[in-house]
Amino acid sequence: MMSTIDLRGRVLSMRELRQALPRAEFDVEAALETVRPITEAVRHRGAEALYELGERFDGVRPPSLRVPAAVLTAALEALDPAVRAALEESIRRARVVHADQRRTDTTTQVVPGGEVTERWVPVDRVGLYVPGGLAVYPSSVVMNVVPAQAAGVGSLAVASPPQRDNTGAFAGYPHPTILAACALLGVDEVYAVGGAQAVAAFAYGFEDADATCEPVSLVTGPGNIYVAAAKRLLKGLIGIDAEAGPTEIAILADESADAEHVAADLISQAEHDPLAAAVLVTDSPDLVERVATALERRVGLTKHTERVRTALTGQQSGTVLVDDLDAGLAVVNAYAAEHLEIQTRDAAAVAARVRNAGAVFVGPWAPVSLGDYAAGSNHVLPTGGCATHSSGLSVQSFLRGIHVVTYxxxxxxxxxxxxxxxxxxxxxxxxxxxxxxxxxxxx
Structure with missing residues (x-):
């Protein structure tokens, strides 16, 4: 099912490794020309354009761009108790981790009478984007809002696409589970706007009949290629966290790994999107065979079979055979995965040698899906090799360092x-x- 790249017996430079490894095609530059007229329409026609774009791209015209407080309350009241309990635990754990990321001001005396203080100041206002599309992502509400709140951001707004299949009080608004997550976190400024137009709405602001959205300083959150293109186009007017591409999982494993665990974890990320990347790096041909067998069985049993199969057989996914774990580490450091699992003997020691990854999951009991929901870590992470230079979303993403000079x-x-x-x-x-x-x- 997954193609195999055999690197055994080859010594490759970093450049050659990056060229040899599977990667999704994600041409943000090509999407810019599609996105440019969308952002210009929002810039010049504001709310009118946003309603039209909602009808065009999401198939529904929201009753209002800002979700009424009563609808947020109704969404929380209607939330399944088990889902509410799970979200509350996810929020609690995320707050525990992100609280420890707060920075303190530091004053350095350079000479007697001369000092420099670095003050950490939160951005004034942020726009947080939560995607719609093939899945529902209340977890992305948590992952965006919690670090912004921990940083002390004073003004938060969330945007998510209106859903044409919603009924009743939620008709034309974002998915009610998204709205409920916002209500749980105390976010009351929520907009039924998706895609590139949401980024533009945050960047330029707009006025509607019953609401005014003030421009933001920073936009964060994952999205499709058009969201990424809008971020690139408007960067400078606004700050951005990253140009997020399709999700990725890489697993570095040796013969001790459980093939069923490996297969299940590869599938877990492949179900996000047909462009999702799943890469197994191993020095064990026997494990490759066992994982292939497990994948054939499991893919046929999972809910989103066709989506998963497309992702696993695409050019962005594959198995990489290496001579040993040292070579495997070179591969995963070159690949710089969004999510990297270490399923080897002495996994902690191997993980300590990883330099490039959005997040590292150590050992057989730390699957990526734990990090997606309830590890306490953040799941908004760099993709497409950007983990070589960028970090995932954190409290620091919402802070600015200001040097104060006193002489x-x-x-x-x-x-x-x-x-x-x-x-x-x-x-x-x-x-x-x-x-x-x-x-x-x-x-």
């Missing part, structure tokens, strides 16, 4: 000649004069 006269006098010298070296003499003007002939 007295003596401290400035002590360093003045160096400032003047460097200003002259850069042919910017007025920079030096801004210092000497304070001392006149006394310098």
């Amino acid at each position: 007295d006269e003596a401290a400035l006098r002590e360093v003045a000649s160096h400032v003047v010298t460097l200003a002259q070296a850069e042919d910017l003499p007025a920079h030096g004069e801004a210092v000497t003007a304070r001392f006149g002939d006394a310098l």
Whole structure:
């Protein structure tokens, strides 16, 4: 089912490894021309354009762009008690982890009378995007809102696509489980807007008959290629967390791994999307055969069989055979998966050698789906190899460091000649004069 790339006996550079490994085609640049007129329509026509785009892309015109408070309350009241309990536990665990990510201001005395303080200040307002489409993602509400609240962000708004299949009080609004998760977290500003137009709505703001959405400073949250393209297009006007692509799982395993666990975990991410990537890296040909057998049986039994089969047989998925675990580590560090499982002997020691991954799941009892919902970690993670330079969503994503410089006269006098010298070296003499003007002939 999954193709095999045999790297045994080959010594490849990082560049060659990255070229050899499977990866989904995700051309954000090509999507920009589709997205540009959407963002311009929202910029110039605001709410009118958002209603039209909802009808065009989601097949429904929401009764209002902002979800009424009564609808949020009704969604929470109608929520299945077991789902509510699970969401509450997910929220509790996420809050425990993210509370420890808070930063404290630090003051450094450079010289007597001269100090620099780094202050950590939350962004003023954020827009949090929760996708719709093939699945319902109340967990993404949790993963976006909890770190923003822990960071102290004062103004939060959530956007999620209106659902044409909703009925009753929820007709034309986002999925009621999404709305219920917002209510659980105390978020009352929720918009029935999806896709690229949601990113534009947050970036430019808009006025509707019964609501005003003020522009945000930062947009976070996963989405499809058009959401990613809108983020790229509007970056600078707004901050973004990442241009998220299709989900990925990589599993580094040796012959000790349970093939049923490995197969189940590969399928768990493949059911997200036909473009989802599932990659097994191992030095055990026997494990490859056992996993292939397990996949053939399990794929036929799972609910989303065709979606899973398409993902597992696509060019973005495959098995990579390596000589040993050292070679396997080189592969997974080159691949830089969104989610990386370590199913080997001494998994903790192997995991400690991983340098590039959005999140690492250690041992047989830490499947990726635990992190999706209830590990306490965040599941909004870098994809497409971006884990080589970027982190997942956290409290830090919503904070800005501001340097506060405090120098007295003596401290400035002590360093003045160096400032003047460097200003002259850069042919910017007025920079030096801004210092000497304070001392006149006394310098």
